[in-house]
Amino acid sequence: MLAEQVLRAFWPLASIVMAVLAALMLGLQDLVEVELVWAVGALAGLGALVALVHGARRFHWPTRADALARLDETMPERPIQALLDDQAIGAMDGASVILWRAHQARMADKAARAVPVRPDLRLAARDPFALRYSALLALVVALLFGSLWRVASVAELAPGSAMAGQGPTWEGWIEPPRYTGRPTLYLADLSNESVQIPEGSDVTLRFYGEVGQLSLSETTSASGTQVATEPEQSFTAVQSGVLRIDGPGGRMWGLEIVPDNPPSVEIAGIAEAEAGGQMTLPFTASDDYGVVSGEARIELDLAGLDRRHGLLADPDPRDGITVELPMPIAGDRSDFAEDLIEDFSQHPWAHLPVTITLSALDARDQNAFSEPYATKLPARRFFDPLAAAVIEQRRDLLWARANAPRVAQLLRAISHRPEDIFRSETAYLRLRVILRRLETYAQFGLRPEQQAEIAEALWDLAILLEEGTLSDALERLRRAQERLSEAMKNGASDQEIAELMQELREATDDYLRQLQRQAQQDGMEGEQGPQDPNSQSMRMTQDDLQRMMDRIQELMEQGRMAEAQQALQEFQQMMENMRVTQGQGQGGQSEGRRAMEDLAETLRNQQGLSDQAFRDLQEQFNPGAQSGDREGNEGRSGGMGRGESHDGQGGRGQGSDQSGAGEQGEGSLADRQQALREELRRQEQSLPGAGTPEGDAARDALGRAGRAMEGAEEALRGDDLAEAIDQQSEAMEALREGMRSLGEAMAQENQSQPGQGAQDGDMQARNLDPLGRNQGAVGSISTDEGLLQGEDVYRRARELLDEIRRRTGDSDRPKIELDYLKRLLERF
Structure with a gap:
């Protein structure tokens, strides 16, 4: 109640005091005329007096009776007042007295349950415009941005101090350069001790009062010691010294200059070029307050140039190369490392000796240079001999226009026998056109724009010769092998070799695909005759080739170029001798192989249907489930999978065509399951090996597979996906068993036929997995043999896992391969 009385009585006085104090702390009295300050001060004093008198009249010290009444107001039936009352009527009546005492006992019980009263400090009804909050906000702003020392200056505005207010005074501040990020220093707030300020800070002072009463003495500017009495002084601090104000109220400060050192920039590595031609030059740069910009200057090193052939002529005047250095987009530029990446492959100085000098500039326009770095200007390397010759002639033409007749003569000699x-x-036709234009231009004197035109045409020709537009996969493979061989001979960088190795891998894959497609076409047309069992043709799987290429790359990374060159030659020989063999005539061997391929295709189709049924079952419980990307599956939104999309379009997915009724197409899962069962029945009728135990076992297994497929079809039509998946799994297991039995029947038949030993050995060799294990019968997806038959099994297992992890981290590999590797890691 006391707090309520104080706030209600004296909030106007407190608001006036807070407003006046905020104005004085912010120094508003120094910004207006002294008369206005006196007038406002008088009004403020009068208002404060009125508020004090009004508050004193309204203030009432709370008593015990007031407290009891306030507490009694908060309870129903006013129990405290009832306890204080006396019985006025019926005091002599016993029954009335008993009733009165019961009433007081009930009121005493209620009074005992009284709780403290919360004070009512709200003043909104008395201050509807929230003037108290405005004054409080002004005081908070003054505390944050003002100074209590400015309140004392109001004493100088008193009438008795009028002459003192007209006396000399001063103000000053030190403003560091903006690029330093340092705050401005107010001299009146600084102590007389030494103050550190950045070099180049601007010092500003203003003197008020009679000129000459105050003077400045400083030793920090460029002019040295000086004494000045002008009303306004400003200079730039460039050296440590003393700043002193002489006169009434004078002060002195010691200024210590923090020097702004020039930036530094250095080349942090060697300049290298990628296979595509981009030069990478690492560098580091640093500065006190951050590097603003930088550039690299590249000059031709004529002293280190071997002046032979086309370089004997005096070069045409050509300016040096200037490129901007990359700066960090975000972060601190005071110390950083970056890479200068530029492509100078088409510049006339490509692969010629140059000197590279880096420079860095800071915000104070201080420039720093690195030590000149001598190197051959990194650029794209051409490994095709003809393309390299064209690039050399292009360089000679850009070196000097006087070389035009010589370049034309050499190009004509090169193309003499195309x-x-x-x-x-x-x-060849492009080269002839370039020759005619060059010879025509040379007759009348080659102009600079004609020189640039011919150089551009020669560059395009060299790119065509190096990369080519060959559609023949074998030619592309040979070209990739030759480029890699030249790169190893010429000491190419690791980046170039890695890119050329990737090109060899892609070319090999294309060649294998086209070779297999051509062999299939030859097999269907019956053009391929029996193979010579004594032929030296080498039959290898794609995994074998990949392992050979991995070995070549490993040798190159280890610097064993001689062994890598030998391995590459062996790889070239194997690729030249490799061919894909097909069935021979219409004998049992060819029929059995075709039957095995058909069954394998049926197994893949059945796996795809099972995968889609499993995803449909998942989506019944999780509608947002996504499908996998397994090759051969037919799921909705199936990623790399094939078949219908899950978007309900019923469209055909992407994938290779599949034979038979199990081919991908439209229709429900049940219809496709029915078509696959009918296809299996057709294959069962033409299955070879009849009359042998193995052939009969294969037919029995396929019969079980057909019955399981029929059960799966019925379950799919009844929308029982779980039962359908079980039946499909049983069908796939029966198919695998049938393929194993068929493979054993084929092996028995091959052993009973003469001349089949070599081919059977080839088949067994092809059945070895990448680890050299026997996969079992044809079509088997597992083996009973251990992972390793040698020693140190655990070490080899770790090596295999490390290799899988390494390949998983290679983002350049195909997505389907990366997904397969991830599944291996999840499983093992």
């Missing part, structure tokens, strides 16, 4: 060196007629 059938010996040109692989493409298009490239």
Whole structure:
């Protein structure tokens, strides 16, 4: 109640005091005329007096009676007042007295349950415009941005101090350069001790009063010691010294200059070029307050140049190369490391000796240079001999226009017998057109724009010769092998070798696909005759080739170039001798192989249907489930999978065509399951090996597979996906068992036929997995043999896991391969 009385009585006085104090702390009295300050001060004093008198009249010290009444107001039936009352009527009546005492006992019980009263400090009804909050906000702002020392200056505005207020005074501040990020320093707030300020800070002072009463003495500017009495002083601090104000109220400060050192920039590694031609030059740069910009200057090193052939002529005047250095987009530029990445492959100085000098600039325009770095200007390397010759002549033409007749003569000599060196007629025709234009221009004097035109045409020709537009996969493979061989001989960088190795892998894959497709076509047309069992043709799987290429790359990474070159030669020989063999005539061997392939295709189709049924079952419980990307599956939104999309379009997915009734197409799962069962029945009728135990076992297994497929079809039509998946799994297991029995029947038949030993050995060799284990019968997906038959099994297992992890981290590999590797890691 006391707090309520104080706030209600004296809030106007407190608001006036807070407003006046905020104005004085912010120094508003120094910004207006002294008369206005006196007038406002008088009004504030009068208002404060009125508020004090009004508050004193309204203030009432709370008593015990007031407290009891306030507490009694908060309870129903006013029990405290009832306890204080006396019985006025019926005091002599015993029954009335008993009733009165019961009433007081009940009121005493209620009074005992009284709780403290919360004070009512709300003043909204008395201060509807929230003037108290405005004054409080002004005081908070003054505390944050003002100074209590400015309140004392109001004493100088008193009438008795009028002369003192007109006396000399001063103000000043030190403003560091903006790029330093340092705050401005107010001299009146600084102590007389030494103050550290950045070099180049601006010092500003203002003197008020009679000129000459105050003077400045400083030793920090560029002019040295000086004494000045002008009303306004400003200078730039460039050296440590003393700043002193002489006169009434004078002060002195010691200023210590923090020097702004120039930036530094250094080349942090060697310049290298990728296979595509981009040069990478690492560098580091640093500065006190951050590097603003930088550039690299590249000059031709004529002293280190071997002036032979086309470089004998005096070069045409050419300015040096200037490129901007990359700066960090975000973060601190005071100390950083970056890479300068530029492509100078088309510049006339490509692969010529140059000197590279880096420079860095800071915000104070201080420039720093690195030590000149001598190197051959990194650029794209051409490994095709003809493309390299064209690039050399292009360099000679850009070196000096006087070389035009010589370049034309050499190019004409190169193309004298095009059938010996040109692989493409298009490239030869382009060269002839360039020659005619060059010879025509040279007759009348080659102009700079004609020089640039011919150089651009020669560059395009060299790219065509190097990369080519060959559609023949074998030619592309040979080209990739030759480029890799040249790169190893010429000491190419690791980045170039890695890119060329990737090109060899892609070319090998294309060649294998086209070779297999051609062999299939030859087999269907019956053009391929019996194979010579004594032929030296080498039959290898794609995994074997990949392991050979991995071995080549490993040798190159270890620097064992001689062994890598030998391995590459062996790889080239194997690729030249490799061919894909097909069935021979219409004998049992060919029929059995075709039957095995058909069954394998049926097994893949059945796996795809099972995968889709499983995803449909998942989506019944989780509608947002996504499908996998297994090759051969037919799921909705199936990623890399094939078949219908899960978007309900019923469209055909992407994938290779599949034979028979199990081919991908439209229709429900039940219809496709029925078509696959009918296809299996057709294959069962033409299955070879009749009359043998193994052949009969294969037919029995396929019969069980057909019955399981029929059960799966019925379950799918009844929308019982769980039962359908079980039946499909049983069908796949029966198919695998049938394929194993058929493989054993084929093996028995091959052993009973003469001349089949070599081919059977080839088949067994092809059945070895990448670890050299026997996979079992044809079509088997597992083996009973251990992972390793040698020693140190655990070490080899760790190596295999490390290799899988390494390949998983290679983002350049195909997505289907990366997904397969991830599944291996999840399983093992």
